[in-house]
Amino acid sequence: MKAALVLSFDTTSLQQQVHEINLMLNNISTGFSSVELWLFYKDRKPEFFPEISCPLSDIKLIKVDNAHSPESYLQLLVHLMGQYPIDLLMFSSDGSGEELATRLAYRLNGSSCLKVEDCSLTSAKLEIIKPVYGNNLTARFVLESSPYCLSVAKQPCSPVKMTQMEFLKMETITLDQTQPWWVKETLTILDPPKTGLSDADLVLVVGQGAKNKETVDILKGIANTIGAQFGASRPVVMNAWADMNRLIGASGLIISPKLCIAAGVSGTGVFSVGIKSSGFIVAINIDSKARIFQIADVGIVGDVQAVLSELEKVILVEKDKKDSSHGFIEDRTQ
Amino acid sequence: MKIAVCFKIIADYDRLSGKDWEWDECRFVDMSFVRRVFNCFDESALETVLKLSRQLENVSDTVELTALTVDDEQGDLFLKHLMAVGYDHAVRICCNNRLDLRFNPLVISHLISRYIKQEGQKLVVLGMQGGEGDNGQTGFLVAEQLGWPCIREVIDVVRAESPDCLKVFSRIDGAILKQTIKLPMVLIMGHSLNSPYLRVPTLRQKLNAKKKQLTIVSNIELGLDNDALLNKDKTLMDLYGQKPGKSCVFLEGKTAQEQAQRLYDQYLKERLS
Numbered sequence: 096m097k098a099a100l101v102l103s104f105d106t107t108s109l110q111q112q113v114h115e116i117n118l119m120l121n122n123i124s125t126g127f128s129s130v131e132l133w134l135f136y137k138d139r140k141p142e143f144f145p146e147i148s149c150p151l152s153d154i155k156l157i158k159v160d161n162a163h164s165p166e167s168y169l170q171l172l173v174h175l176m177g178q179y180p181i182d183l184l185m186f187s188s189d190g191s192g193e194e195l196a197t198r199l200a201y202r203l204n205g206s207s208c209l210k211v212e213d214c215s216l217t218s219a220k221l222e223i224i225k226p227v228y229g230n231n232l233t234a235r236f237v238l239e240s241s242p243y244c245l246s247v248a249k250q251p252c253s254p255v256k257m258t259q260m261e262f263l264k265m266e267t268i269t270l271d272q273t274q275p276w277w278v279k280e281t282l283t284i285l286d287p288p289k290t291g292l293s294d295a296d297l298v299l300v301v302g303q304g305a306k307n308k309e310t311v312d313i314l315k316g317i318a319n320t321i322g323a324q325f326g327a328s329r330p331v332v333m334n335a336w337a338d339m340n341r342l343i344g345a346s347g348l349i350i351s352p353k354l355c356i357a358a359g360v361s362g363t364g365v366f367s368v369g370i371k372s373s374g375f376i377v378a379i380n381i382d383s384k385a386r387i388f389q390i391a392d393v394g395i396v397g398d399v400q401a402v403l404s405e406l407e408k409v410i411l412v413e414k415d416k417k418d419s420s421h422g423f424i425e426d427r428t429q
Numbered sequence: 430m431k432i433a434v435c436f437k438i439i440a441d442y443d444r445l446s447g448k449d450w451e452w453d454e455c456r457f458v459d460m461s462f463v464r465r466v467f468n469c470f471d472e473s474a475l476e477t478v479l480k481l482s483r484q485l486e487n488v489s490d491t492v493e494l495t496a497l498t499v500d501d502e503q504g505d506l507f508l509k510h511l512m513a514v515g516y517d518h519a520v521r522i523c524c525n526n527r528l529d530l531r532f533n534p535l536v537i538s539h540l541i542s543r544y545i546k547q548e549g550q551k552l553v554v555l556g557m558q559g560g561e562g563d564n565g566q567t568g569f570l571v572a573e574q575l576g577w578p579c580i581r582e583v584i585d586v587v588r589a590e591s592p593d594c595l596k597v598f599s600r601i602d603g604a605i606l607k608q609t610i611k612l613p614m615v616l617i618m619g620h621s622l623n624s625p626y627l628r629v630p631t632l633r634q635k636l637n638a639k640k641k642q643l644t645i646v647s648n649i650e651l652g653l654d655n656d657a658l659l660n661k662d663k664t665l666m667d668l669y670g671q672k673p674g675k676s677c678v679f680l681e682g683k684t685a686q687e688q689a690q691r692l693y694d695q696y697l698k699e700r701l702s
């Protein structure tokens with residue numbers, strides 16, 4: 096079976112996307128006769144490449160004129176598949192990867208699936224595993240028609256390194272592309288810089304149990320004092336109590352801090368997937384039966400604001416103690 | 430302008446505890462005892478279009494809104510609700526109940542696109558994912574079958590200067606993209622902060638909606654027989670529940686102060702140092 100990894104060089108999360116694809120390749124790579132990297136670029140031809148966890152047979156560098164137009168990518172992919180047929184195409188976990196996987200499979204009469212966590216070859220058919228029912232269950236499917244187009248599942252932040260690949264067969268592909276006639280005007284508004292939430296060691300995640308914006312603001316302050324990054328569940332973000340770039344869960348960030356404090360979060364499947372890889376989870380919720388306690392190491396049944404305000408005081412007292420003892424030692428050494 | 434919003438009613442999974450996730454020999458999970466709600470992304474789509482229609486009514490000729498779902502009779506209550514808040518037509522596409530459409534976005538998109546073509550709609554809006562299958566593919570497939578442009582992760586849509594265009598705001602890699610797009614088009618709603626929830630109808634609106642008729646269309650009427658609704662794309666082999674949860678240690682304490690002190694002393698002191 097021939098496979099190709101389809102990625103875009105200009106995306107801000109290329110290294111993370113390759114990490115997610117590598118996790119998949121680690122399970123299946125022995126079943127491939129060859130693995131190619133199909134890398135789209137816009138202006139400057141790539142000189143460095145993300146570290147792929149299996150040997151590559153070829154890199155195809157594909158120039159795309161309109162990076163915002165999925166149709167441009169699709170036209171190029173359909174053309175390439177005509178010239179260089181591939182059995183399995185793996186796409187990134189982001190919206191772009193999901194759109195291309197679905198639409199390309201449709202155009203080529205293949206099968207597609209998104210958010211794939213694992214795949215394996217069984218009797219020349221591809222079996223995949225993906226979450227269903229709002230991340231409450233997992234399903235195993237057999238995909239019926241090749242080419243198989245998969246977008247991989249999001250994973251906690253662990254970007255791969257970029258490297259030079261000098262001895263590899265590399266091919267640059269430039270093709271005529273028709274511009275999308277339906278787009279009359281385009282303007283790009285850049286997002287604020289990244290928050291540092293995705294690779295933080297300590298995160299305080301707040302859920303709807305906080306009840307209102309005032310409490311959420313107080314909890315943001317506590318996060319700041321104890322040195323934690325602040326995250327939020329979907330209801331908190333949708334109520335505009337926190338910014339969109341703080342969203343944790345299946346449709347937001349997947350995080351894996353060393354310590355995660357989940358406060359006032361009920362623990363739905365779509366939320367829990369966002370924090371379950373954390374090293375240690377503390378859950379605080381007024382409802383002793385809240386599902387968040389099923390993935391927590393330590394739980395406190397109580398009022399979120401009251402417990403966290405007290406925790407803030409304890410941490411500040413301990414910090415003062417530590418600072419004064421450091422000061423004492425420093426004074427003695429002077 | 431004719432606008433259709435496709436939505437799905439799902440069980441409120443938040444109401445289920447771990448032990449409720451059981452399935453029968455056909456791998457169906459019994460959700461009959463759980464209340465049903467609008468899928469959150471579809472809810473945004475429905476509200477966004479209501480706001481858009483208000484803007485379009487001021488500048489163009491008639492705007493006709495259709496709410497469309499593929500469901501059984503349980504969807505009717507929600508369709509009535511949508512008629513109460515301002516949808517002109519409420520359409521339910523019904524299929525043979527014994528067919529498993531949970532993991533079959535291809536067939537769902539066939540049903541939708543056939544109806545859209547038949548009714549001469551100009552704009553189709555759907556939520557980006559949801560429901561049992563969490564497929565996240567229906568919108569893309571509707572666009573493919575209609576041969577229309579498709580914008581994903583839409584956060585808002587407003588009228589444009591030209592009557593045959595709309596201004597669409599969507600989220601892309603590290604930015605928000607504002608595009609003026611020529612109709613027809615398919616929009617796939619993501620997280621919309623402008624319209625996260627559907628408005629609530631007044632009592633008068635509810636009473637008026639009761640008198641209105643829902644439109645029920647079968648798959649046969651759309652030219653797709655039961656055989657055409659089978660999943661030929663993928664086969665469900667098995668379902669798996671969540672791995673056993675952690676054995677959470679609950680910290681006792683008479684006051685929040687006691688609980689916080691214990692948490693710090695026993696678990697956080699070393700981890701925060």
